[in-house]
Amino acid sequence: MTGRLGIGVPRQRRSVAQLITVRLVVVAILVMAAQVVLVAFHYGLDGSRLGLRVAASEAERLADHVAAGADGRPVLDLPEEHAARYRRHPDAYGFRIVDGRGNVVAGMNDGLFTVPLPEPATAPDLFWRTIPDGTGQVRILAQRFDAIKPGFLICVAIAADPDHTAWGVLAHEVMDHVAIPMVPLALLLLAVNVFAVRRTLLPLGRAAGQARKLDVRRGGLRLDAGEDLPREVHALVSAVNAALGRADEVLRFQRDFTANVAHELRTPLAVLLLELDGIGGPAAAAAKRDVQAMSRLVDQLLRVAQLEGLAAEPPARVDLAEVGRETVRRLAPLAVDQGRELEFQDDGAAAVAGHRDAIAGALRNLVENALRATPRGTAVTVVAGPGAVIEVRDRGPGIEPALRDGLFDRFTQGDRRTRGAAGLGLAIVAKAMEIHAGGVTVAGRAGGGSCVRLLFPEPPPP
Amino acid sequence: MRLLLVEDNERLAGLMAGGLARAGFAVDAFGSLEEADAAVAAADYDLILLDLGLPDGDGLAWLKAFRGRSQGIPVLVATARGGLGDRVSGLDTGADDYLVKPFEMDELLARCRALLRRPGSCLATVLTAGNVAFDTVSRRISVGGRAIDAPRRELDLMEILLRRAGQVVTRPVLEESLYGFNDEVTPNALEAHVSRLRRRLAEAGADAAIHTVRGVGYLLRAEGAA
Secondary structure: OOOOOOOOOOOOOOOHHHHHHHHHHHHHHHHHHHHHHHHHHHHHHOHHHHHHHHHHHHHHHHHHOEEEOOOOOEEEOOOHHHHHHHHHOOOOEEEEEEOOOOOEEEEEOHHHOOOOOOOOOOOOOEEEEEEEOOOOEEEEEEEEOOOOOOOOEEEEEEOOOOOOHHHHHHHHHHHHHHHHHHHHHHHHHHHHHHHHHHHHHHHHHHHHHHHHHOOHHHOOOOOOOOOOOOHHHHHHHHHHHHHHHHHHHHHHHHHHHHHHHHHHHHHHHHHHHHHHHHHOOHHHHHHHHHHHHHHHHHHHHHHHHHHHHHOOOOOEEEEHHHHHHHHHHHHHHHHHHOOOEEEEEEOOEOEEEEOHHHHHHHHHHHHHHHHHHOOOOOEEEEEEOOEOEEEEEOOOOOOOHHHHOOOOHHHHOOOHHHHHHHOOHHHHHHHHHHHOOOEEEEEEOOOOOEEEEEEOOOOOOO | OEEEEEOOOHHHHHHHHHHHHHOOOEEEEEOOHHHHHHHHHHOOOOEEEEOOEEOOEEHHHHHHHHHHHOOOOOEEEEEOOOOHHHHHHHHHHOOOEEEEOOOOHHHHHHHHHHHHHOOOOOOOOEEEEOOEEEEOOOOEEEEOOEEEOOOHHHHHHHHHHHHOOOOEEEHHHHHHHHOOOOOOOOOOHHHHHHHHHHHHHHHOOOOEEEEEEOOOEEEEEEOOOO
């Protein structure tokens, strides 16, 4: 019945960190998109501002290709693909490079310069003119590059932009003003968020771990509602603890009720038995057998209630050989009465941590069943060990392999159809092994009969 | 043999008293601890049968107080409380035996006889099972009234098994009783004694037999006893 609380984490459920991360990424993308729109809007409002950027960046690119020539004077060495643009669009792009003394170093499509350019000696750092043309405008820029040579001027003229150089500049602007400042910030926020969420939810994970290991039948168990729990998690843990408290109450009530009913039934049963003794005769004998069967059932009922209670108590050291020997000692007279033998064999049994009374009860039920199954004249053997094992062997008809699996499971799950016939005996065995986290196996036996083993977890080192 | 029965269920008390009376006991039955106090003060009883849940108090508490005053009288607790813890606390408090309801008359009588037979108690000195008898004073075995001879160890064995007839007596208990600290016990010595005694009983036509409970001990049982 473990793990039926529904606290287990179903697969494919997204974590809070994941949910928040996705939302943050979406927000970051939206903010960046808004910024891009803003940048575009900014340049779109004033076309000349973008034109200035385009012309200035073109001047910079040209300056990159200016180098000292063989005679020490600056020379332009323009790559072919760059020069090809000027050749392709003589009406759109033009440039002129002038050294400090006014000599033209290089130039292409010079006809576009329709206004006089400033003298190198007196030129401002940046000269910028927008001149109306028949259909549009010609934008002219002259920029000083004193680093190359004092008074060195690079002039650029742009009448149209068929190659869309403006787009590249715009992309650059977006990169500079949006991506570079925003991306690191967004990444930092994401990292901090994931870390913070994980940290915050850590106690919840711990609580879930505790809840998963919780055995409700043990009763009295609560999740740790420590000081470090965030308010929301604390509320959940408190609610779970309250539910566990109510489960405890129900469990205790049920246990006490069963025990009380069983106790109350005992005295009337004793009266019935003695009364039937006094009456005598075959009818009384038959009724007496019924009363005896009912007494056994009451006993077993009480035992089940006691087992429920035992689970809450701390385990003690139980010597399986001692339990086996004592059970055989107690039941041997019954076996002899029924014309069967009962034997005990110690194959080096270990001590286990558990509840002696529960183990003895389970073993007694198995031995009683085996004595009923084994033919007259044969023996039932209780074998303790080797290790944390105790088993009961008989020479009965055996149990169909198909029925072996789940023979005991049915009883833990409370299948009413099988309970009536077999009594509570196997339910007691299953319950006893359940509280010991042990198992029951049923196997056939060479030469006929079956062998029921009670397996306990290996004992901790002494 | 005079018995005091303390049981508040009138019908059960009547049935128990009737059965005990038919078996030859004189029974005084009372339904409360107060009456029980008065009874033990007024008469000498050989055995007390005590229920635990009584209208005017808990039988165990009464038993504890009673043990403070009197040690000699055996007390058999007959109760509906059947947990192991209950048994232990019952026996710890001074009960000599513990019988859980419901029980049968035969078992009640057997337990009463067993308590009265204990060493120090005043029951007859002849122990029997079926047609086998053992006189604890003359230390002689007889089968069907005919005495048979047996060496000392077998006589001791017979006595122990008879005192616990119907129950398994474990090997360590038998060995401790049969041999002194200084006796050397060979592994097969007990088996040898048992098998010789068994043969002796069978040859004399006994209807009680010694059964071996392998791995645990031996059990003497009258045939036909259920």
